[in-house]
Amino acid sequence: SLKDGVVNxxxxxxxxxxxxxxxxxLVKQTAGSRMSNIELNIRTFLVNIRDSADEAINGxxxxxxxxxxxxxxxxxxxMGPPAKIAEDLLARxxxxxxxxxxxxxxxxNSFAPVIKLLAGK
Incomplete structure (x- = not known):
C-alpha cells in the first residue's frame, strides 16, 4: 500500500x-445503491508529458x-503526449x-494542454 507516503x-x-x-x-459492492452519489477520484503519481509515450513508460x-x-x-x-493522456483519462x-x-x-503547468483537450468532455 501507499501507507509510507512514497511510490517505490x-x-x-x-x-x-x-x-x-x-x-x-469493493467500493461499488460496499456502496450498493449509494454508488450513484459517489464521485471516484485518483491521484496520479507518475506523470510524464512528452512526445514519446514509450520512452516515458519504459524509463x-x-x-x-x-x-x-x-x-x-x-x-x-x-505518460506521453497530451492527446494520448487525454484519451487515457477518458478510457479510465x-x-x-x-x-x-x-x-x-x-x-x-505541464498538464494544462491535457485539461484544454478534455474541456467539456
Missing amino acids: ADTISEMSADSVTSKVE TANMFKVAPEMVANSPFAL REQWGFSYVIVGGEDV
Whole structure:
C-alpha cells in the first residue's frame, strides 16, 4: 500500500490495473445503491508529458523493475503526449469511473494542454 507516503518498488504492485479494478469493485459492492452519489477520484503519481509515450513508460518501468505494460495500464501513471493522456483519462473514466483526477503541484503547468483537450468532455 501507499501507507509510507512514497511510490517505490514495494508499492508499485498496488498501482496495477488489476489491483485498482479490485479496489473499485469493493467500493461499488460496499456502496450498493449509494454508488450513484459517489464521485471516484485518483491521484496520479507518475506523470510524464512528452512526445514519446514509450520512452516515458519504459524509463519508469525500468526504474521500478516492472513490465512496461504494467506502467502503461496503471491508472496512477499518465505518460506521453497530451492527446494520448487525454484519451487515457477518458478510457479510465469509462473503465473505473474516475471523474476527478489529481496531479501533483509539480505537474500542474505541464498538464494544462491535457485539461484544454478534455474541456467539456
